[in-house]
Amino acid sequence: MEQRRTRYIPPSERNQTEPPAAPKSPQPAEMQTPPEPAPVAPPEPTPVTPPEPDKPKKGHGKAIVILVIVLVILAGLGFAAYKKAPYLLDRLGVMQEDRPFTLVIQRGDYEYKATDTLQEEQIIKSGADFRKYIQNNAPGFVYTPGEYLLNANMSFADLLFALQHPDVAYQYVTVAVPEGRSIWKIAQLMEDNGVCGYQEFLTAANDYDYDFDFVRQLASEDSDLICYKLEGFLYPATYDLRVGMDARDVVKTMLAAFDTYLPADALDRCAARNVSFRQMMTLASVIQAESYGQEMMRGVSSVFWNRLESPNFMPKLLQSDPTTTYSKAIAEEVPSASDEMVKAYDTYQITGIPAGSINNPGAEAIDAALHPADTNYLYFVTDTEHNIYYAVTLQEHNANCRRVGLM
Numbered sequence: 344m345e346q347r348r349t350r351y352i353p354p355s356e357r358n359q360t361e362p363p364a365a366p367k368s369p370q371p372a373e374m375q376t377p378p379e380p381a382p383v384a385p386p387e388p389t390p391v392t393p394p395e396p397d398k399p400k401k402g403h404g405k406a407i408v409i410l411v412i413v414l415v416i417l418a419g420l421g422f423a424a425y426k427k428a429p430y431l432l433d434r435l436g437v438m439q440e441d442r443p444f445t446l447v448i449q450r451g452d453y454e455y456k457a458t459d460t461l462q463e464e465q466i467i468k469s470g471a472d473f474r475k476y477i478q479n480n481a482p483g484f485v486y487t488p489g490e491y492l493l494n495a496n497m498s499f500a501d502l503l504f505a506l507q508h509p510d511v512a513y514q515y516v517t518v519a520v521p522e523g524r525s526i527w528k529i530a531q532l533m534e535d536n537g538v539c540g541y542q543e544f545l546t547a548a549n550d551y552d553y554d555f556d557f558v559r560q561l562a563s564e565d566s567d568l569i570c571y572k573l574e575g576f577l578y579p580a581t582y583d584l585r586v587g588m589d590a591r592d593v594v595k596t597m598l599a600a601f602d603t604y605l606p607a608d609a610l611d612r613c614a615a616r617n618v619s620f621r622q623m624m625t626l627a628s629v630i631q632a633e634s635y636g637q638e639m640m641r642g643v644s645s646v647f648w649n650r651l652e653s654p655n656f657m658p659k660l661l662q663s664d665p666t667t668t669y670s671k672a673i674a675e676e677v678p679s680a681s682d683e684m685v686k687a688y689d690t691y692q693i694t695g696i697p698a699g700s701i702n703n704p705g706a707e708a709i710d711a712a713l714h715p716a717d718t719n720y721l722y723f724v725t726d727t728e729h730n731i732y733y734a735v736t737l738q739e740h741n742a743n744c745r746r747v748g749l750m
Contacts, residue, residue: 434498441495444494448491450585466497520580537586549573560610575699575700575701608713627708629665629701631704640711641715642716644716649719659694724747727747
């Protein structure tokens with residue numbers, strides 16, 4: 344058994360520290376003033392650094408741009424819808440006012456005239472939209488002449504259906520008006536073809552209430568001696584006219600043709616010859632009645648102008664037989680005509696140009712009146728085969744008359 348040994352520690356190595364003395368009991372003492380505390384310096388303020396602004400997150404700016412674009416697009420679509428709404432309602436015939444209108448389509452009206460008229464009359468908002476609708480829904484559609492009872496409250500579908508079924512269908516007839524026909528013969532031609540009545544035509548042709556510059560010129564040159572105001576200006580041509588047409592529309596059609604074919608220098612030539620526009624056209628009608636073909640017309644024109652302008656030819660009698668024939672017709676056809684009017688058309692009784700035209704001349708006769716041949720002839724006579732013989736003196740003329748069997 345191991346013996347436990349105790350190590351010996353010499354006193355010198357032992358811990359010299361004495362245990363702490365026990366606290367002494369406090370002794371009463373004089374009250375002493377506690378020392379003043381040392382002043383404490385206030386703490387220095389800590390500088391405050393403002394916070395840095397937040398940096399935009401990646402992709403945030405792009406989202407704003409996209410949002411703005413979307414809003415702009417939506418605003419544009421809304422504005423477009425606002426602008427388009429009236430046209431959509433018009434197409435559907437919704438919220439449209441009650442406005443009846445009779446559309447008249449004549450033969451020869453150009454393709455867009457019907458839709459243009461409907462737009463002008465506020466039956467539709469846009470002629471172009473309606474034309475597109477027709478092209479998409481009735482590609483082979485063709486307008487039929489007639490009258491159509493329409494209304495602004497009709498949809499495009501209803502309008503298209505109505506335009507395929509005229510309320511009044513028009514029938515047309517082709518009427519050829521030859522050159523040199525008098526107003527009475529033209530009126531009879533119109534009645535014979537069922538276009539309008541004889542007397543209705545004469546009444547319509549005795550009025551200046553037509554919107555043409557040359558008609559206004561005629562009105563300014565009016566005279567009580569003129570039998571029919573528009574005789575001489577009903578242009579001879581071939582017309583497609585409606586059966587049962589208003590006589591004024593017939594006259595207007597013929598006046599429009601005259602206006603189209605009237606030479607541009609007509610008024611200037613009148614001024615150069617010191618005659619009125621009516622006098623020039625009246626002379627053209629006399630030339631028309633006396634001549635056959637353009638060359639003869641220019642020669643006959645030169646004879647009449649030489650008689651009117653030559654100082655050596657007196658009196659200034661044109662002495663045209665057709666004027667005498669017309670004068671007699673006035674006395675027979677117009678009971679109210681005065682003796683002065685009847686006489687004013689007979690160039691054997693009056694000097695100068697007659698009061699008015701004796702027929703309705705064509706383009707060649709009008710041109711001949713404006714541009715006569717350059718001659719010194721004062722007389723002419725024709726034979727039964729329409730050959731013409733000119734003369735400068737009366738003696739030569741009498742010889743020509745014997746030649747053709749007139750003396």
